[in-house]
Amino acid sequence: MTEPWDAAAPGVLALPSGRLVRGRALRAPLPAGPLPRFGLYLLGRPPRPVTWESRWVRWPDFRPPREPAAAADALRTAWQRAAGERVEVACRGGTGRTGTALACLAVLDGLPADEAVAHVRRHYRPRAVETPGQRRFVERFAGDPDADGRRGAGAPSSHRR
Template structure:
């Protein structure tokens, strides 16, 4: 399976060239190809989708319920993004999604203290909404 078009809406291109799409699940699915793998960052189990997906319990405006599981899942997202269309999504597509994308940037070699700015510059200026989400990114380490 091919990766995302780096110019497509919601796609963050990491320094390595890996592309990950972030989106809000409250909005309609974007036109174009579907993801091959998705991680849904929600407080409650999401509805099923027709592609492989994983639920990471992550309440709105908070942090992942299980930090070790979050590290493992985000490591898998980063690895799979090298050759697949991978998506991370929360309800609105900004706070939790932006935090996860910033963690992926750290995995990709962006210094942790620069990752939030990187995601705000290349994904959405309102990404990573809370001080504790920013602190989580600064402390994030590869699994």
């Protein structure tokens, strides 16, 4: 287990379970302080290399991800790792794609989709989850069984309300 994010630091979102995840814009300078242990980068093309472990999800701006199953797998990984590591989620602007991913992490953490979007908007950025397509992605993420037949794109039933 690593030292967690400072809950008061810019961009850090507390999920209902207490997990802390940092959202940020890749176009802005790297924030001061500790580095992530794992980064999930949501971009139309591969991100610049980083010195920590990372994963790229092909996700065009203002849209849902190109490969929803791969995105769901990456989001489950980020959520699991956030239980004991510093995880950041980022896209170029840090609002639409990042907010959508953070809302999906909140769903994995047990919030219904509409509450997850509201939670992210209240505690991360008011304009997070920018488009109707991104909101639909969160709703589908919350409602469709994944390949394992579980609800919430991988959320164990004990984490669902």
